Amino acid sequence: MAISIHSDDLPADIDLGTAVAIDTEAMGLKTHRDRLCVVQLSAGDGNAHLVKINHPQAPSPNLAALLADSGTTKLFHFARFDLAALTHYVGPVNGLVYCTKIASKLARTYTDRHGLKDLCNELLGTDISKAQQSSDWGRAELTKAQAEYAASDVLYLHQIRDRLDAMLAREGRTELAAACFDFLHHRVRLDLAGFDGLDIFHH
Numbered sequence: 279m280a281i282s283i284h285s286d287d288l289p290a291d292i293d294l295g296t297a298v299a300i301d302t303e304a305m306g307l308k309t310h311r312d313r314l315c316v317v318q319l320s321a322g323d324g325n326a327h328l329v330k331i332n333h334p335q336a337p338s339p340n341l342a343a344l345l346a347d348s349g350t351t352k353l354f355h356f357a358r359f360d361l362a363a364l365t366h367y368v369g370p371v372n373g374l375v376y377c378t379k380i381a382s383k384l385a386r387t388y389t390d391r392h393g394l395k396d397l398c399n400e401l402l403g404t405d406i407s408k409a410q411q412s413s414d415w416g417r418a419e420l421t422k423a424q425a426e427y428a429a430s431d432v433l434y435l436h437q438i439r440d441r442l443d444a445m446l447a448r449e450g451r452t453e454l455a456a457a458c459f460d461f462l463h464h465r466v467r468l469d470l471a472g473f474d475g476l477d478i479f480h481h
């Protein structure tokens with residue numbers, strides 16, 4: 279396993295394949311208030327690339343091009359947050375989106391534990407630490423513990439997707455999951471337009 283840390287953008291020549299796992303770390307949970315600090319990416323090959331956003335005003339053209347590429351599937355855990363942060367701070371995200379949290383909620387109806395740690399534990403038998411989740415991601419240099427935590431948030435998403443896809447197929451919910459993933463783009467537009475605290479489908 280290798281962790282590469284890049285400043286403000288991905289290298290131009292990087293190839294992360296046709297399905298890339300992506301996660302983000304920000305100063306907090308309010309997208310418009312809390313700036314994007316780190317974008318983590320993995321091709322599912324056991325290696326992680328961390329883009330440390332040191333200059334939020336500076337463009338990240340290589341990262342933006344990857345996000346905009348409609349031929350690249352993007353895997354997330356709780357895509358709703360990451361899509362809002364990436365759209366707001368980097369640029370439009372195109373192409374198929376897969377969210378392991380939504381897939382888990384549709385497939386694993388026997389539990390209400392849908393955190394990434396829970397999925398790693400049950401589906402892969404892997405223990406990941408969440409100790410750095412609430413740390414200062416805006417600091418100039420990431421600590422070793424932060425870098426390892428950030429990497430662990432993208433390293434297992436491909437394997438988790440494979441397990442959840444098998445469960446979704448078994449339960450006859452593959453198409454419903456795909457429809458929910460498609461809708462995420464619209465849900466994120468609502469969030470960024472100020473409807474984030476409101477379920478417009480609720481009575």
Ligand code: MN
Pocket residue numbers: 301302303428431
């Ligand atoms: Mn994370």
